[in-house]
Amino acid sequence: MKKLTFLYVTLFLAILSSCSNDDSDDLIDFSVTFNTATISTTETETTTEITLNFSRAATEAGTITVSYSGENATYGTDFSTAPAGNAGSISIPVSVGDLNTSITLTKILDPVEGTTKSVTFALDGFDNTDWMNGSLTSSTVSFSPIAALNGIIDLENGGSNMPNQVYFDFSSGVQTAVKRDTWELAFYNGTENRVYLNSSLLVSAAELEGITDLLSVTETTDLSSPLELNTLDPMTFQPTTVTVNTVSDLLQGLPVGYFQYGDIQENIVFTDSGAGELEGTAFAEVSTTASENNVYIIGLGNAIPTEAAEPGSINTTGDHRGFMKVRILSDGNSYTIQYADLEETTNFSEVTVSKNDSYILSAFSLTEGQPVSVEPAKDSWDINFSGVFSYYGSQGPLFAGLTYSDYAVHNTLGGVGLYQVTTYERDSEGVVTEFDVPSYANFARGDVDESSFIYDDRTVIGSGWRDAFGGTLRDDRYYVLKDAANNYYKLMFTAYVSNEGVRGNAQFTYERL
Template sequence: MKRFFLLQTFFAGLLITGCSNDDDGPGTAPEVPVVESATIDAESGGDNEPNQVYIDLSTSNTTLVRRDAWELGFYSGSQNRVVLNTSILVTAAELSGFTDIDAVNSNTAFETPVQLKSLDLQTQQTVDVTVNNVEELKAGLPLGYSMYGNPESGISFTDTKEGSLEGTAIAEVSTTDADNKVYIVSAGSAIPTAAADPGSINTTGDHRGFYKIRVLTDGNEYTLQYAELDAEDHQEVQISKDDAYNLKAFSLVNGAEVNVEPVKEEWDINFTSVYSYYGSYFGTVAGVTFSDYALHNTLGNVGLYTIFTHKTEEGETVETGEPSFEEFTKADIAETEFIYDDRAVIGKDWRETAGFGGSTNRVKDDRYYIVKDAAGNYFKLQFTAFMSAGGERGYPQFKYELLE
């Protein structure tokens, strides 16, 4: 499904590989030219959207990983953080009174009941919920409109939409073991295999079960204790930081470390396919899930902003005065506009779907994106498709060009 249309780089590559330089030392690798333009079909995988796709704009290389290959990501930077796999709806809740993982199971009672909130789907009103034990907590931990939380108290069982390290559901891991609590983890939803109706999606399957974890650290290495929720003992594994990567991923279901993200300087866009979080939704707070979702690599120092060429006011199209995608040049870049602290700038807003305020399934033609990668290269990027020729969802495509 992948098609790359590379302009000029083939001939530049011949010049570089076909010529030598007397100043090159033994074993010196030739400099690889930055791709000048390409069209990429991100292999999301069809209407079940089973894949996460990592894309490096400077090379047009793509890396595919199944969404359900991992649940937890361990940060390799200076902070000791654990992130959740939003693409399969993983959530996590701290048990503040517990540090012994083997002492926790579905029957575990809380010394003090936890006051949470939920969305009543019939009335669309927020209601109070009192949770007395783990079994009651399990009812509101899987991600969905009526999942539990408490925005007023800052309680959320998901990472924030923006993807900041300070917004993780799991608190920063302390070097003092006694400060690190046990968490209940909902392992999210399986990837379905049944096809969706034409023009629709089928991305959320059966629940994948509950686990308990506790994470310790000495600053350079994490120790993960984990088990199925009602197991009487636990497994333990060490996960070492690696500065070449943003995250080291782990699968609770398979009990193994997993290769997921490429080297942090070798990807810019993650077409994560499915994305979930607990946050504002149509005037209320709920757990929400979106498809056809794209992120940029904020942890890897990639910046991005949106150019709007026109907007609709009272049913009429109004030009913004910004250049078209074809007209935009490096001289038009606004350096102060790049966003480095919100990975979801593209999100779902590059496309419109039938229903939910949209009249049809289409790519929005009123916007494109400017990207600055970690090496300082600038690109302009515009989505061109998100359905196959036969009308099946899960076939995103975009084009981009190097600005020089």
Template sequence: MKKNFIFILTFLLIAVVGCNNDDDTATANSVNVAFASPSVNLTENTTTLNLVFSGATATAGTITLSVATENVVYGTDFKTVPAVANNTLVVPFTAGASSATFSFEKLINAIEGEVKNVKFTITAVSTSAVVVTEAAKSLQVNFNETASLGQSLSAAVGGANQPNQVYVDLSSGTMTVVPRVSWDLGFHAGTDFRIAINGSLKMSAKQLTTTNIDEVQVADESMIISQGAGSATQIDNPVGLITGTAIAPVSENDADNKVYLVNLGSNPATNTPASGTEGSASGSLRGWKKIRVLKSGNDYKLQYAEIGATTHTEVVISKNSGYNFSFFSFTTNGTVNVEPQKDKWDLNFTTFTNLVGPTTPYYYPDFIVNNLKGGAKAYMVAVSQTVTYDNFTLANVVDANFTEDQRGIGSNWRSTSVTGSDGIPVSQFVLRTDRFFVVKDPAGNIYKVKLTGGASNTGERGFPTFLYSLL
């Protein structure tokens, strides 16, 4: 601000000299007026904005400002004293004044990712004894971004077949929808050279003894993940720590980097399942690949091929520190955009390969993971006579309950069957209303989150809705 003020005063002094030598522009006794700064970032609810004169004004008068807005409405997002009328603000000043001021009151903050500003421009002065400094006649007032206070949202996972993953950023209220089949491998952008596989498709990976990617391999049906089938060592650990990937860390020594047999899992089903059941796991099998990953400086070198091939394709995949992973697709044979930036999402509505017990893979639809690798954590709160979603406040948060596990919500928000009239379980989505969740985002904002639905009016699964509020 000090530099800006000196900058403006310099313009004013130049303007005064110019006026003294140009009787056609103003009298020798005229003064110049300009904004004290070209822009202001709002940090307080009420801010005093200044117009400065190069000398004392000879008489009283007014300065007329035009008002241009971006994504704000007067009276809703902001107001001023004096008031704005017809996109015009008139600011008075007294005789002998060295400045004129008006106040700006911010009524609603900008949430993350939203641009909100107001631009004031001097268009007229009531007296010819005050001359506008053209180079400094405008001021832009910027609304600082803040976290969303909360809202109700619906995650578009796509119905009972749940073909989509939905990434949610609570602080901005934005959601990113990505087809589950759009990616196969995730190459970690951190210091660890680790590769993730797409658990939402029931993928698995098994290390072989060879380092020769061109050696013919055969399918291994024991790798196929189904309910209670498959190997825990061949899936990424569902806790979500980057050290738990099925594929070993890439070694500096190429001889240590083995070939992996990769089962690509299954597609979402194309047929609509019966009401209350899910179809995300019953699609066609996606086949097999063999891969080998080496280091290429600070990047990855991926070698891949069909399992019966005697030649391979090679591609270098770069790290991008702004993201958790760089994603690769065997369908497009290239990198693809999947997750938002690592600090721009908190929850992922997805299908998921979990474990039942320490060694048994089990596939879950209607699953929610928190962005553990980006720093988001979550835990569950049980509703009681004294604790409810409505009365839960920041003072009730137990920081120690945030754990290093991306399943802080997981499947705990729903069940999938009810007991029929004959005593036999019947498939049906059931929302668990006896609990809600606390989520801390990568910026440290803490929210309470309540799932409010998961099925359509006709009972079709795959329609999750939720409510959240900033604590």
């Protein structure tokens, strides 16, 4: 049995380390498409980018002509553009190597209350006869908020290191990119006092049961009682147990990885749950009675590498960023964060962060010692394309700290529901079974199954939309989403890598139902 387990694990590791890359010297057609059909703006936004994406990098220079027309909007009076418009037309230069271009619209006058104002841009020709229109040939900018109709989104995860996590809001068509190493902890702004970890950075946390004096903790500190924890033997990769007596012992198994310590049966887990529910945080609920809140050791996660990976591969996990000790207090309306370096015994830092009902979570950087802006407002994002995602769980027969790439989660804490539609299944013999469901193109509002929406597990999309081992995009599934304002959308991934084969450049298309 041990030999079989070892062979299984060896094969498993070999698969994990493998990648494939299908390159071709043949250029695809050069087409131009707007990345979204509608763009919504607010009163406070004075400028808006209208993006045109290319099917591949331009191999020769040229010019795109875009026409525009306004509804209750006159050029020079209500709006202007860069490049400048002339008699209803804009000429946009394209240079060799460009993957996209854009028009900047500047609002001069907002609409009078009770009226609408918008500008529609449309592809109107190219000076290169080999260029052609893509799937979206027009885009309308509304001067006031509207629900977006559809779009093609190139995610800004930043390439093979996946340095950014991206929040996307379907109703506005807006994505917000944030460096994933700008924060470690996030505080829940609802009625419960909960602390979340930055799973995209592989942050972990371990409670020191019965220890409330932050400055008394160092690596040599004894735990209140020994822990028997599970891990994997680094030589045989077979399950084994370790006895943890001190903080120093604990540090060996705190970083997220295959050798992370834990015991799911005893509810000893040093990451948040994959599903993301309030009760699944590594931190216990913060008590308003200070004496009930213990010290935690925080694994600060892994640095973002700067060296790009080979095409088709990823390089997302750098050196471990070390450890800090933290104690969180709360009065129900705010959180007080006490923190220090692990070996500090004289002074600790303390910062109070008030709850803000406009946001689900408020992020905090332990390394910078201050709150940071990460999540958009709670009603302004539906999906987080985190790029990297980690939690403690099972992979086959093994329990370990798992890390995934190309990952997406939906905003379950914000009331967003989502489910997957599977169009066919291929078994191990290659036999295909097609299911009696509409294709993505034919799926309409009447096909929505309200009972299928999942509101308590954020990982429905996860990384299942692509085949990392085969280096391909899965074409057997798409997704249906219902946002908190009861708008319905369908979405399907349309690219796994860039035109040059670089990971961290995914693309999806969506449409409001």
